[in-house]
Amino acid sequence: MLAKALEKDYEIELLGTAFGTGTNWGKGLWLPLESENLEIKQVPGDYFPGYFASMAKLISQITGDVVIACKPRLPSYGIALVNRLIKKTPIILDVDDDEIAQTLPGKKVKFHNFIRHPNGYWATRLMNVFRHSADATFCVSSYFQSRYGGVIVPHGREVNGLKPGMYKREDVVNDLGIDPSKKTIGFIGTPQAAKGVHKVLEAINKLNRKDVLFVIVGGDISEPYLSGLLAEYPNTLMVIGPQPLAKIAYYYAAIDIIVLPQENVSVSLGQMPAKLTDAMAMAKPIIASRIADIPHYIQDCGLLIEPGSVDELADAIQWLLNHPDEATSMGLKARKAFEEKMTTDVMLATMKKEINRCLSVSNYPNN
Structure with missing residues (x-):
């Protein structure tokens, strides 16, 4: 970078x-x-x-x-x-x-x-x-x-290196074998407990919505943490292995909402996920923990939750799914903030x- x-x-x-x-x-x-x-x-x-x-x-x-x-x-x-x-x-x-x-x-x-x-x-x-x-x-x-x-x-990121419209959602969803009627919640990066990935599955389970699929791009299913989640949530979780940076825009096209639910632990206190920049560049609605400088970048163009709160995460997911027009507008504002602050x-x-x-x-x- x-x-x-x-x-x-x-x-x-x-x-x-x-x-x-x-x-x-x-x-x-x-x-x-x-x-x-x-x-x-x-x-x-x-x-x-x-x-x-x-x-x-x-x-x-x-x-x-x-x-x-x-x-x-x-x-x-x-x-x-x-x-x-x-x-x-x-x-x-x-x-x-x-x-x-x-x-x-x-x-x-x-x-x-x-x-x-x-x-x-x-x-x-x-x-x-x-x-x-x-x-x-x-x-x-x-x-x-x-x-x-x-x-x-x-x-x-390069201002034109990642941008919405590079791929069609229906094409990517079809390529990946995802049911096109399902809403996709996405996490792109290395899934770890400190990044709160398991809380996303708990939130989706709490909502009891069968029309939602959680897609992780960059996971290694041989890792005990991720293999355990797959065993517990086989119908809710889809894992795609590590990918080159050049293909990231392709996978973002299949994602409706990006989640970055960092936990309030020492490894996360100052961490700024690079995938926050990517999601903003791709004009995605974002749910992220109120931690480090994340609020500075998405205060007006994303939903912030308290670290570790499954209830707040579930409410945020539900709101975005139920308000697609507002979610789209939020993503466009995120793209504008990216162009101003994060290129x-x-x-x-x-x-x-x-x-x-x-x-x-x-x-x-x-x-």
């Missing part, structure tokens, strides 16, 4: 570690990135102490005048800090998640993931010590801005100021 905005005015290089999981350990891109027209340099991941060699390989390939470290994690921010020591290259830290909360060890966490993994809990805690050491900071919400400082850069042009304008400031005060030898 950052690269797509910045490539309008800058030459971009994307570098990173391919960790992967299981049999894909040490290789493989995140699936949504595979369809993007971006050149990405990868170094195979490893546990410490082997990862020191990976760090050296990455640092040797960094040629930029400014390094943007995506997330305060050791394989990004840590490498950027070491690179600055060697090359004097300024760093901009980008924060869009509570990484410590994301890496809190569970009951069954393996020792080498807890201690030796570069993305593990202790490595991430170490990076938090240096959270104010960057030359500038991009934050996705005011919550993170209060902790890290810097400026707010929203999740943005890549908006991102670029903010980022350019910080990049230029970093370059003007840096000791980088090319300046």
